[in-house]
Amino acid sequence: ALKRLGIRDLKTLNDFSDHRELLEPSATHPHGVPFVLRSPINGETLCEVKTASTIGLHEIRWRSEAAFTTWRMTPAPVRGEFVRRLGLKLREFKNELAELIVWEVGKIPQEALGEVQEMIDICDFAVGLSRQLHGLTIASERPRHRLMEQWLPLGPVMVISAFNFPMAVWAWNAALAWVCGNPVVWKPSEKTSLCAIGVHAIVKELLTEMPEVPEGIASLVLCDREVAKPDNWLWIKLISATGSTRMGYEVAKAARLTRTLLELGGNNGMIVCPTADIELAVRAIVFGAVGTCGQRCTTLRRLFVHRSRYQEVRHRLLNAYRTLPIGDPATPGVLVGPLIDEAAFQSMQEALEAARSEGGTVHFGERITNGVPAGGYYVRPALVEMPVRVTKAEHVASQHAAPTSEDLIGADVMSDPGLSIMDHETFAPILYMMPYTDLDQAIALHNDVSQGLSSAILTNDLREAELFCSAAGSDCGLVNVNCGTSGAEIGGAFGGDKDTGGGRESGSDAWKNYMRRVTSTINWSGELPLAQGIQFDL
C-alpha cells in the first residue's frame, strides 16, 4: 500500500528527505523523540518515525503564512477544484488507504473502507460548499445604507487528530478549511503516523500536479508532546482538536484566545422503549457497542432498556456477544479486531473491576489469545448489567451532602466528575446495561453524565421519539431515532456539548468555524447619518 502511495518502503522512512515534516536534525536542534510504530494486530514493530524539532515549526509557520496570502485571494470555487481533485485521488487510492488503517489501527476492512469513504464524501460536500460560502445582506436603520456580512478566510488551521479515525477526522477539517481559504497543519496521533504519511503523500502528489496551488497549504507535523505543546502554536488561527476530554482541556487552557474547535469524549447512551423493534435494536446495539472494538467517540456505552423488554434484549445480546467473530481484522468474517495497545486493555480491565465493585455483573470482557495473532490485545466485548441508580442530583438530595469524588478518574478535568465508572469514557468495548420503568427518569439518567456527544432512542411511539428529540430530551449534539449512536453521516454537523467540547465539524454550517465573519456598513447616501439617531453636529 505504501509503495502505491509513492512511499518507497518502511525501512526508508527514516530518510524521508522529501518530506519536509520529517526535518533534518542539526547539532543545535536535534529531532524530537522518535516514535516506534507497532501494529495493534500483532504488536510487531512497523518502523521508527523521525519527529520534528521545535526549530522545524518556524519553517512550517513561514510556509503556512506565505501560502495563506495567495490562497485567501484564490476564488473559493477554484479552491474547490483542488478539493475535487483530492476526492478523485482518494477514490483511486481507496484500497491502499484502507489497508493502512487496517494495519495501523486494527479496524476491519469494511470499517476502514468506510473511513476512506467518509473522506471522499466530505470532499464532495466541500466542493459544493465552495460555491455557497455566503453571508447575509441586512436592512440598515439609516437611509441609503446597507449592512453586508461576509465570511473571509481565517488563517492557518491546525488539526489534531486521534488514532481511532486517523484519516476521516483530518479530512472533515482539511476539506472545509481549504475551500474556506486556509492552510492546514496536521498533527496526527503518533500512533497513526503512517496513515497520516500515506494521506499526505497523496496531497503532495496533487500539489505537484497543480502548481498554481501554494504547496504551503498542507503541512504534516509528526512530533512529540513537547513540540506539540500549544504554546508553540499560538500563531495558528484555529486549533481543531479531537481526542480525550483531558487533552481538550489542556488545549483549551493553553490556546488562550485562539479559536478552538473541540471534539472530545463521548459517553453515548441508548434507550430501548416498550414498542422498539427488537431485531433492529440488537443490530444497532451490537454495531454501536463493539464496532471498531469500542474505540469510536460515538461508541454505545450505556443502554437503558424498558423493564418489559429487558430479559429479551439481555438474552439476545448475550447470544450475539458469545458468538462475535473476534480476531485478525484482515480475516474475512471477523467483526471485532484488536484494541489499540496494552494501555487500552489495562484501562478496560480496571473499568470492569470498578463496575464489579459497584455491584455490576460483568459478562465477558476477557482477553482472547486463542486463534488470534500473538502480541495483539484481543478481547471479547463486555456486557455489564448495572444496578438501577438515581441521578446525581437525587443522590445529593438523599445524602444531604455533596458527593466526594476527588479520587475518581478525571476529577480534575471533568465539569462533573461523576459517581460511577459509568460516568467515564473508557475507550474499549464495554456496554453498561440497566432496566428502566419511567421514560422521564431514563432520560434524566441518560443526561446525567458530563459528556454530550451521541444518543439514541429505539421506539415506534411518536410521542416518545419527539420527547427525546425535544429540549426536555437528550442533551447530546447527535440524537438518533431508531438507529444507533455511531456511524453519523458527514452531511450533518458532528459534535456535542458539555465536556464533549461544544465544537461542530463536518456538514451543515460547520464551515463557519473556519472563517471570520465581517460586518460591513456601506453608506451610499452622501450624508453621514449616525446610528441610534445620534446628533453630533460640528
Ligand code: UN1
Ligand atoms: C470519532 O470516533 O472520532 O459517527 C468519529 C461515527 C463516525 C465518526 C466517528 N462517522 O461513528
